[in-house]
Amino acid sequence: MPIRQVATTPFADQRPGTSGLRKKVPVFQQPHYVENFLQSILDVVGDKLRGATLVIGGDGRYLNRQVAETAIRMAAAAGAGRILVGQGGLLSTPAASALIRASGAIGGIVLSASHNPGGPDGDFGIKFNTANGGPAPEEVTEAIHRRAAALTAYRIAAEAAPDIDAIGETRLLDSIVAVIDPVAGHAALMETLVDFPAIAAMFAAGFRMRFDAMSAVTGPYAKAIIEGRLGAPAGTVVNATPLPDFGGHHPDPNPVHAADLMAEMMGDAPPDFGAASDGDGDRNMIVAPGMFVTPSDSLAILAAHAHRAPGYAAGLAGVARSMPTSRAVDRVAKRLGIPSYETPTGWKFFANLLDSGRITLCGEESAGTGSNHVREKDGLWAVLIWLTIIAATGRRADAIVRDHWAEFGRDYYSRHDYEEVDSDAAKALMAALRDKLPTLAGQSFAGLTVAEADDFAYADPVDGSVTPAQGVRILFAEDARAVFRLSGTGTVGATLRVYLERFEPDAARHALPVQEVLAPVIAAAREIAQIAAHTGRAEPSIIT
């Protein structure tokens, strides 16, 4: 019997968030749990799947291979025409997005929990991306949830999946399963966007770089592109082998979790450039010798110099940033005479702007930058654009940052996170803050005067939809800003994020300690939101 029909009962918790269904590994290990969710995705795609192409791959974490094989057998049972699978079941999130677009696929099943820890006690995730290469919009994820809640059976090929380590095509039921090199297509795409010859010449002349792949999926991509195609010395890419548990580390590229890279870049005789990427390869971290580059500054610098890369030589149509991201990129857009959009936190809000051609580049303070080449953020892409800029300007990365500040002014920026706060206390804090918004303008706190205060609502210029209550913005007359929102990705209690920034136009004041410059903004933010009174915390748990 070629297809097995298996009776099942629904799981009430199969409701995907914006980044798919993300749970602890043991949850996914319950009998039928994975199959139920995959069947719900396939059912929502429905008849359109018959004969169509479907992409499958993930970040290599624990369960990746097993779930990739199950997905292949179920997609075949559902009548997919062509199933494209990355070798070993691997595909970085941006590579999956690019592959969906390039192959004309109906969508893709991406196996990842992004920067969350992996392994038997870590996290796993299943996400569905649609034909534009981006994460499924809410109508689709809600339909998947409704289907999951009513599921009584799933269908799976009785036969085992073909060997996903062997590149080539095999027939399974009426489907062709094509196991492909997960890197080649993305490397070729990068070559159309980035100046490979200029970067290769720079490495040949002795440029030194450290790329920390954090034992996650970007390893094979970075090895093939940076060491292979661009000729960087062997060993430039470290932690390059994807491990099911990421070597026990938290594959989140920030100064806390990429501590070894930070230590090297802050030490004596650092390499010329440092970078890291997260579990599934969509986030990036940029470190210049002696200097961490904030994602907000990185976005502004990429926008200012993008024209130096072949893929953006014609200039940018526009740029976008999430609301809590610093306003540095707005200053570049103004100078370039292009629009700058402010969207809520979450990559999905960029999709309409990219699809409609309103923007070319976008990014978020949460370490994501990307462009219209895919509908996800792309960590390695950002690193390669940085290398192109360094090659084109002949300046070291830290000099590029200082030059940028000298030209546009510096947006001093920091994020204060209050983690594992009691959920009710965090909600009460936000409610009280929202209540006092109408009365804040004109009042002074810690020597700063509130000019405007609101709760950010986003009106999408493409489809006209309005998304309210996306975070509180307090603008001070002294060209400073404080933003408050609750994290949408935390797992324990609530995380209050406070984003603090202050603009400094004077180049003589661009090398000051960040927390010192921001001290009045920090004090004002704490007072306005009554953070200590609501949370019982005098200080944040993490400052980045």
Ligand code: G6P
């Ligand atoms: C995910 C999304 C990002 C978003 C981030 C916000 O990583 O892919 O687009 O910026 O979550 O996380 P937060 O914890 O601040 O809600």
Ligand code: ZN
């Ligand atoms: Zn990620």
